[in-house]
Structures are given as structure tokens and as C-alpha cells.
Amino acid sequence: MxxxxxxxxxxxxxxxxxxxxxxxxxxxxxxxxxxxxxxxxxxxxxxxxxxxxxxxxxxxxxxxxxxxxxxxxLLRPGARPAxxxxxxxxxxxxxxxxxxxxxxxERTVSAARALSAQEAERHRIAQELHDEVGQTLTAVLLELKRVADHAPPAVRDELHQVQETTRAGLDEIRRIARRLRPGVLEELGLSSALKALTGEFTGPALSVRHHIDADLPPLSRDTELVLYRVAQESLTNAARHSGARRVGLALEHTPAGVELSVRDDGHGIHGAPEGSGIGGMRERALLIGADLSLGPGHGSGTEVRLVVPTHRGSHRPCPR
Incomplete structure (x- = not known):
């Protein structure tokens, strides 16, 4: 009634x-x-x-x-009211x-299209940086070397400094291109790409260690890309915002599925609002049916954990 x-x-x-x-x-x-x-x-x-x-x-x-x-x-789907x-x-x-x-x-489909377009745009920009800007700077380096070989000694030292500055700019452009388009992921696979990624972030101010299981199940291309992008965003946040000195990255095969975890010893999030980077990670996780959690680590710092169920992670492609 x-x-x-x-x-x-x-x-x-x-x-x-x-x-x-x-x-x-x-x-x-x-x-x-x-x-x-x-x-x-x-x-x-x-x-x-x-x-x-x-x-x-x-x-x-x-x-x-x-x-x-x-x-x-919508980024955190949960139980429905009875x-x-x-x-x-x-x-x-x-x-x-x-x-x-x-x-x-509808959000999953639209997010998949947006992220697919984003990846295509990253690929295009990386290609142009490598082919256009990279080749131009390489030509400038060769020309500087030719001029320096015929220049007076007083001018030669200054030209060498210009060469080093140009070479540093070329290396930076190549590094940006690699982050935009992880060619190592397509050529050598997820494990090698993650190891190379941790090497890029390792420096005097930050130590990044990795642990990657050797018995990972086969994963789809979209799942590998999501795991790589989540690891990349987590390491970027740890390097820029957390004030951490040590970061640990682990990719393991657990009973729940493939689990990616990134832990740092920084000052933690302390209830800070989530930015666009974390929102992007949540959208990517939803596309492959994965569970993303973000919270305090063991003792201090922040831990990002992404669990991909293997029965979904290896067979469910992202919509194009």
C-alpha cells in the first residue's frame, strides 16, 4: 500500500x-x-x-x-541502498x-575515451619532441662542435659551455618524451618498464627500491598501461610533494590478483583533498575493474595500493 x-x-x-x-x-x-x-x-x-x-x-x-x-x-563505487x-x-x-x-x-565509457585520447596525444607529443626538437638540438650540437674546432681558444671554452647546456636540454627533452610515451613498456614489458621508472626517480635526494615478482600472470596491454601510469603518478607525487627520502615499489602476484604498492616515508596526506592526479588514477583503476586505495603507510608516509583481479585484469580491455 x-x-x-x-x-x-x-x-x-x-x-x-x-x-x-x-x-x-x-x-x-x-x-x-x-x-x-x-x-x-x-x-x-x-x-x-x-x-x-x-x-x-x-x-x-x-x-x-x-x-x-x-x-x-562515481569514482568509488560501493554498495547500493537496499x-x-x-x-x-x-x-x-x-x-x-x-x-x-x-x-x-556512462562515466566508464567516457573516461575510457578521454584517457585513450590522452594517451594518443602523449604519443604524438613525445614523437614530435623526439623527431623534431631532438633532431634540431642534435644538429645544433654538431654545428657547435664544428664551430668550436675552428674557433680561437678564448671562444672555444665558451662554445663548449654552450654545448654542455644544449646537451643537458636534449637529455631533458628525451626524458620528458620517455615519460609521455613509455617505449620500454611496449618493447620490453611491464617489469622492465617499472625498473626503468624507478631508476629515473632515484637520485641524491630520493632512494627508490623495487620488488617485482617473476611469476606475474599474463596481463592485457591496457592493464599494463594502467599499472605503469599509477606507479608513475605515485612516484611523481612522492618526489614532488611528500618530502620522502625513501620509496618502495612492489608488484606482486597475490591470491587477490596482481597488486601494485608504492610506499614512501614522507609526511603523509593528513586529510588533504585529492588532486587531479589521484582522480586520474581512480578513473584508470575503474577502467580495468581494479581496486585503488590511498592512505597512510606503515608508521608514516603514504601508501598507494592497486589490486587488479587476474580474471578481469587479463581479459577486459578498455573501451576505445
Whole structure:
């Protein structure tokens, strides 16, 4: 029975009984006697209690739905509110759950297209940096060397300094191109790409160690790319924002699936709002059905953990 009719009929019953009592054994004198006031007060209390119980029971599913609406995050899909109640209340909750399913599916498709376009753009930019800018700087280096060989000694030293500056710029461009387009991932696989990635971030101010299992199951190209990008973003955050001195990267084959974890000994997140980088990691994780968690590490610092179920990670490609 719809909520409206349940409330209406309960009030109709209570008012009918009250009217019958007033027309029958219950009377009201002028002035009102103490016993009559007690009977009327008890009747009013009974009516209010009955209405309160009915409203509490009938509106409880709507309160759960309100909490679900305020806490729903499409990047963190969770349990749906149970379709409790009756009539239009259960129908409303069912409709809300169907809307969430549709929104999550549409977001997954749109995010997959956006990330695919992003990867294609990164590939194009890296190719242009390597082919256009890289070759131009290489030609400049050769020309500087030719000029320096025929220059007076006083000018030769200055030209050598210009050569070193140009060579450093060329190395930086190549490093940026490698980050935009991880060619080692396509050529040598995920394990080698992650080892090379940790080597890029290792320096005087940061020590990065890695542990990669040798018995990893076969993974799809999209899954390997997501694992690489999550590791890259995690290491970038640790190097730029955490103030860490040591970072550990591990890729392991566990009963839950393939697990990537990046731990640092920095100052932690301490409830800081998530930026676009973390949001991008969550979107990538959703594309392959993986679970991404971000929180404090053991003792201090931050830990990023990505778990890819093998039955989904090796067979479910990202939409194009």
C-alpha cells in the first residue's frame, strides 16, 4: 500500500474511533472534569504515537536513500541502498540504484575515451619532441662542435659551455618524451618498464627500491598501461610533494590478483583533498575493474595500493 494511503487510513481509523467514543461513553463537561481531560490526553497521545511509529517506519528507507545520495562518489563505487519499504518508496530506491548503474557505466565509457585520447596525444607529443626538437638540438650540437674546432681558444671554452647546456636540454627533452610515451613498456614489458621508472626517480635526494615478482600472470596491454601510469603518478607525487627520502615499489602476484604498492616515508596526506592526479588514477583503476586505495603507510608516509583481479585484469580491455 502506498505511504499516502497508509498514513491517511491510520488517521481515519484514529479519528473514527475518537468520534465514536465522544458520541458514546466519553463525554466532555463544562467545565472539563479531571477524568475527562485524562481520557482526551491519552487519546491524543495514542494518536500521536501511532502516527510517529508509522512515519518512522515508512520514512526510514528514505533516510537511508538520503545518506546514500550525499555519500555517493562515481569514482568509488560501493554498495547500493537496499530497496526497502513498500510502494513508491521501494520504487524510488530502485530507480536511484538504476540511475547510479547507468551513470557509472556512462562515466566508464567516457573516461575510457578521454584517457585513450590522452594517451594518443602523449604519443604524438613525445614523437614530435623526439623527431623534431631532438633532431634540431642534435644538429645544433654538431654545428657547435664544428664551430668550436675552428674557433680561437678564448671562444672555444665558451662554445663548449654552450654545448654542455644544449646537451643537458636534449637529455631533458628525451626524458620528458620517455615519460609521455613509455617505449620500454611496449618493447620490453611491464617489469622492465617499472625498473626503468624507478631508476629515473632515484637520485641524491630520493632512494627508490623495487620488488617485482617473476611469476606475474599474463596481463592485457591496457592493464599494463594502467599499472605503469599509477606507479608513475605515485612516484611523481612522492618526489614532488611528500618530502620522502625513501620509496618502495612492489608488484606482486597475490591470491587477490596482481597488486601494485608504492610506499614512501614522507609526511603523509593528513586529510588533504585529492588532486587531479589521484582522480586520474581512480578513473584508470575503474577502467580495468581494479581496486585503488590511498592512505597512510606503515608508521608514516603514504601508501598507494592497486589490486587488479587476474580474471578481469587479463581479459577486459578498455573501451576505445
Amino acid at each position: 502506498p505511504l499516502f494511503w497508509r498514513i491517511f487510513l491510520l488517521n481515519a481509523v484514529v479519528l473514527t474511533v475518537a468520534t465514536a467514543l465522544l458520541l458514546g461513553p466519553v463525554t466532555v463537561s463544562t467545565p472539563v472534569l479531571l477524568t475527562e481531560a485524562a481520557v482526551l490526553t491519552a487519546g491524543l497521545a495514542a494518536m500521536l504515537i501511532a502516527n510517529g511509529v508509522l512515519l518512522r517506519v515508512g520514512l526510514a528507507p528514505l533516510q537511508r536513500l538520503t545518506r546514500a545520495m550525499t555519500t555517493t562518489d 530497496a526497502g519499504g513498500q510502494g513508491e518508496v521501494a520504487e524510488l530506491i530502485t530507480t536511484f540504484n538504476a540511475m547510479l548503474d547507468r551513470l557509472e557505466a
